[in-house]
Amino acid sequence: MRWLSLIAIAFLALATALLLGPTDVPAPLVWDALWGRGEPTTVAIVRDLRATRAALAFLVGGGLAVTGAALQALVRNPLADPYLLGLSGGAGLGAVAAIALGLSAAWGVPLASLAGALLAVALVYRLALVGGSLLDPRVLLLGGVVVGAFAASIMGAIMAVSPAPEIRNALLWLLGSFSGASWTTVTVFAAYAVIPLGLIWLQARPLDLLTLGEEPALVLGAEVERLKRILYFAASLLTAVAVAVSGIIGFVGLVTPHAVRIVWGHTHGRLLPTAFLLGGTLLVAADIVSRTLFAPVELPVGVVTAIIGVPVFVVLVRRWQD
Amino acid sequence: MAGLTFGAHGLTYRYPKAPNDALRDVSLQIGEGELVGLVGPNGSGKTTLLRLFLGLLRPISGRAVADGRATSEWSRREFAQRVGVVAQREEPAFPLRVRQAVTFGRYPHLGQIGRLSPYDREVVDRAMHQCDVTALRDRWVGTLSGGEWQRVRIARALAQEPGALVLDEPTASLDIRHEMEVLELVSDLVRERGMSGIIVTHHINLAARFVDRLVLMHRGAMRAAGSPRAVITPELIEEVFEWPVDVHPWRSAPQFIPLRTQERNTQG
Numbered sequence: 001m002r003w004l005s006l007i008a009i010a011f012l013a014l015a016t017a018l019l020l021g022p023t024d025v026p027a028p029l030v031w032d033a034l035w036g037r038g039e040p041t042t043v044a045i046v047r048d049l050r051a052t053r054a055a056l057a058f059l060v061g062g063g064l065a066v067t068g069a070a071l072q073a074l075v076r077n078p079l080a081d082p083y084l085l086g087l088s089g090g091a092g093l094g095a096v097a098a099i100a101l102g103l104s105a106a107w108g109v110p111l112a113s114l115a116g117a118l119l120a121v122a123l124v125y126r127l128a129l130v131g132g133s134l135l136d137p138r139v140l141l142l143g144g145v146v147v148g149a150f151a152a153s154i155m156g157a158i159m160a161v162s163p164a165p166e167i168r169n170a171l172l173w174l175l176g177s178f179s180g181a182s183w184t185t186v187t188v189f190a191a192y193a194v195i196p197l198g199l200i201w202l203q204a205r206p207l208d209l210l211t212l213g214e215e216p217a218l219v220l221g222a223e224v225e226r227l228k229r230i231l232y233f234a235a236s237l238l239t240a241v242a243v244a245v246s247g248i249i250g251f252v253g254l255v256t257p258h259a260v261r262i263v264w265g266h267t268h269g270r271l272l273p274t275a276f277l278l279g280g281t282l283l284v285a286a287d288i289v290s291r292t293l294f295a296p297v298e299l300p301v302g303v304v305t306a307i308i309g310v311p312v313f314v315v316l317v318r319r320w321q322d
Numbered sequence: 323m324a325g326l327t328f329g330a331h332g333l334t335y336r337y338p339k340a341p342n343d344a345l346r347d348v349s350l351q352i353g354e355g356e357l358v359g360l361v362g363p364n365g366s367g368k369t370t371l372l373r374l375f376l377g378l379l380r381p382i383s384g385r386a387v388a389d390g391r392a393t394s395e396w397s398r399r400e401f402a403q404r405v406g407v408v409a410q411r412e413e414p415a416f417p418l419r420v421r422q423a424v425t426f427g428r429y430p431h432l433g434q435i436g437r438l439s440p441y442d443r444e445v446v447d448r449a450m451h452q453c454d455v456t457a458l459r460d461r462w463v464g465t466l467s468g469g470e471w472q473r474v475r476i477a478r479a480l481a482q483e484p485g486a487l488v489l490d491e492p493t494a495s496l497d498i499r500h501e502m503e504v505l506e507l508v509s510d511l512v513r514e515r516g517m518s519g520i521i522v523t524h525h526i527n528l529a530a531r532f533v534d535r536l537v538l539m540h541r542g543a544m545r546a547a548g549s550p551r552a553v554i555t556p557e558l559i560e561e562v563f564e565w566p567v568d569v570h571p572w573r574s575a576p577q578f579i580p581l582r583t584q585e586r587n588t589q590g
Contacts, residue, residue, distance in 0.1 A: 076415035202434045209426060211415045219376060219409065220482075221402030221430035266416045269435070 002264060006277050010058070013284040017054035018046060020292055048182070056181040056189060057287040057301070058280035060242045061252050063193050065279020066272055067238045068253025069260075070200045073207045073268065074231045075140055078258065079316060082239040083250030085144035089151035090120025091236075091243035092174055096155045100162045110192050113240035120147050121236055176249035176302025178287050185245040192241040196234035197276075203227055204268035211266075249302045251309020252279050252286075258316065325354035325518040326404050326485035328375050332384035335370055344370045346542045347384070357512050357519040359529035362539030363563055368522045369410075371539065372490060375520070377401060389485075402430035406479025408472070410490040414463060420474050421459040424450055427481025446481050453477035453507060469500030476507065486518040487511065493525060501525070505532050530554055530575035538562055550575035 018030050023045055025033070032038045033046035064082060071080040082088050094116020095109050103112060127143030155174065173180065200207075206227045209217035214224050242249070256279040257271065264274045283301070286308070290299040329352070335345040345367045352358050360368045373379045374386045377393035386393045388405065406427070414423075427449065428442045438446075450456045453473040463471060472492060479487055487508065493501040505521075509532045512519040523529045530536060530550035538546040538553050540562045546553050554576040559567050566586055567578040 073415075078416065205429050205432065205434065209429060211418075212426070213412055213415075215378065216407075216409055216412045218378060218398055219402060219405070219407040220426055221399040223398050261416065265422075266418060267422060 002274075006274060006281075010277050010281045010284075013281045013288070014054050014058065017057070017284050017288055018050050020288060021045065021050055022296055052183055052186055053178045053181040053287065054284055055186050056245060057178050057284045059186065059189050059193065060178075060246050060249065060280075061256075061283025061286075062276035062280035063189070063197065063238045063242050064249065064252040064283070065256035065260075065275040066197060066200055067235045067242075068279075069257040069268070069271055069275045070203075070207065070231050071235050071253070072257055073210050074228065074235070076211060076213065077140070079141060079254070079313070081251060081254035082235065082242075083148070083248065084141055084254065084313075086120045086124045086147035086151065087117045087144075087236060087239040088243055088248045088250065089148035090116040090118075090123075091240040092116070092248050093151040093155050094119075094240065095244050096158050096174070100158050107188060110188065110241040110244040113244045114237055116151070117236035117240045117243075118233075120151060121232055123147050125232075173247045175300030176247040176305070177290075177298070177300050178246055179298060180245075189241055189245045193238055196237040199230055199234045201272055203230060204272055207231075207268040208266075247300070247302060249283070249305055251305045251313065252283055254316075255309055255312050256282060258312070324485055325356075325516045326389055327354055327518065328352040328486070328520070329387040329390070330371065330374070330384065331387070333371070333374055333381050333386055334383045335374060335379055335381050343382075343542050345374070348544050349384075350537060350544060350547065352518055352520065355512070355516045355518060356535065357509060357521070357533045359526070359533035359536045360520055360522045360539065361524070361526045361529060361536055362545075366539040366562075367542040368539050369490065370542075372488065372520065372522055376405070376407060376488065399430050402482060404485045406482040406484035406487050408475045408479055408487070408489045408492055410494070412475070418463045419459070420455060420461050420463060420466070421446070421450070423463050423474055424455070424477045424481050427478040430482060445483060449477040449480035452480060452511065467500075468495045469497075469503065472496065472500070472504055473507070476504070476511075480511065484517065486520070488520045490522045491524070492521065493523065493528075501528070505529075508532075526554070527575075527577045530577070531572075554578055 018034065019027060025042055025046065029038055029042055030046050033043045034051065036043055036047070068081045071082065071085060072078055074080070091113035094112040094114065097116070098109050098112030103109065124140065124143040124147050127146070128140035206217065206222040209220045209222045210224065210227065218224050257275050260271055260274045260278055264270050286304045287301050290301040290304045293299060330348050330350040333345055333348045334343055336343045348371060360372065362368050370379065374381055375388070375393065377386070377396060380394055388396065388401070393401070424446050425438065428438060428446060432438070432442070450459060453476050455470065455473050455477050458466065458470060458474070463474060466474065489508065492508070493504050496504065505528065508519060508521065511517065521529060521533065526536070533550065535548060536550050536553040537544060538558060545562055546558050554569055556567055556569050559569070559578050566581045568581055569576050569578045
């Protein structure tokens with residue numbers, strides 16, 4: 001039942017995304033256009049604009065939610081998220097640097113983002129170990145925010161001095177937007193994301209054990225060092241490819257796993273797939289809000305998720321303190 | 323499931339950047355089905371020896387073996403199929419129900435994905451029953467008392483169907499009733515199932531009444547090992563703990579009483 005309701009909500013969000021837009025297209029025509037029937041302009045609007053956008057938002061939301069869930073288990077703290085841990089910032093810097101250097105190929109930018117994300121996560125990890133050999137979650141979050149701010153300022157500098165016109169568009173893209181969605185970006189995201197998603201899914205049971213602590217996980221059979229390397233790599237790659245196609249979108253990875261834990265429980269075998277579905281649904285909904293609230297002007301979707309996510313974060317911090 | 327044997331052969335360990343060895347040239351055999359109490363003052367090397375046995379540390383020299391194989395050669399999964407551990411500290415980062423916590427004990431036997439088999443469920447149910455936590459199965463572990471949480475963790479170790487149980491300070495924060503219950507449970511389980519057992523504890527008098535053998539650690543070395551009667555003597559205890567004691571014979575094992583300064587002249 002829970003699965004069915006979740007899938008039903010996901011379909012509802014996707015259907016709404018197909019129906020709403022600046023051009024009024026009645027529902028039966030949207031359905032026809034989806035299968036390639038009807039006027040060519042309508043088909044183009046539904047298939048190449050709305051469907052790609054909804055599909056990309058769904059996949060990115062799902063990917064970010066799974067990344068958030070994996071990072072939360074990794075740092076044993078419910079406040080982790082690719083944005084808060086600085087991965088998104090690093091990935092964004094990698095992407096901006098690649099574009100400024102003229103590497104704007106759809107398949108190449110995610111690799112530059114990956115390099116940025118890995119660099120950021122290594123830096124944050126080093127910072128968090130300053131106090132000793134134990135990872136202090138508070139220092140970890142602080143390090144993530146600091147590294148994120150540092151990456152943002154370098155991105156600002158690159159954009160300020162760069163003559164390339166696409167860099168100026170990058171400002172809007174960096175705040176998170178699906179306006180650049182196309183079947184190419186959907187394919188790029190799906191192709192890059194499938195490996196880290198699979199890697200994380202296969203670690204569902206070791207992830208359960210990791211939430212007990214590293215030593216309890218070891219004595220219950222988890223190869224903790226290998227698991228941590230897999231998770232850092234997979235989380236970096238997922239964040240990198242999400243940032244490369246849609247900019248920096250925070251808080252989906254924070255909010256979604258929490259909602260799932262409250263309703264569906266805490267074991268990762270269930271948590272990960274439900275977080276994917278719900279994260280996708282949430283981001284499709286956020287994208288609908290971003291492009292309809294002040295239509296025809298579009299809000300960056302990262303702004304929408306932050307407006308919803310920051311209050312949730314505040315509530316979580318207060319609960320965590322108790 | 324046959325009991326596991328542990329062996330230490332000239333085991334030496336030094337923590338990174340430490341000036342002295344934490345453990346120096348320790349040799350020890352723990353036989354099949356034997357219950358051993360590992361005791362000694364703070365910093366005497368008990369926990370270091372335990373961590374070497376569990377393969378959580380690599381010795382600088384010497385060998386730690388389990389079932390005749392160096393612990394470093396075991397995969398964590400293989401080791402978890404044979405050894406159940408109740409560590410000193412453990413705080414789940416996320417809420418967890420008792421039944422799920424005990425089910426984690428089956429993980430070393432499960433594949434990466436796929437459901438629990440009926441046999442897995444049976445083992446979990448039996449482990450919960452034996453540790454008397456069946457009634458707590460749907461509780462969140464965060465709401466349990468210290469004694470209940472300890473029994474849940476022992477149930478989880480049993481669900482691993484191990485050949486050995488290793489417990490680090492299993493009764494440190496428990497009151498008398500819960501402490502006795504945990505020790506009775508562990509010693510019964512070990513004997514019923516022919517498992518081997520290692521208990522690290524500061525409660526030497528109590529441990530002496532449950533274990534086959536006491537291993538007394540002192541400044542990183544093994545000072546004595548033998549029956550409680552052989553280890554709990556005024557000479558050994560006073561030397562190792564640097565405090566005068568009075569030893570009294572008791573039904574199952576001798577018990578010692580640390581003396582107050584004013585009691586020292588009137589002893590005997």
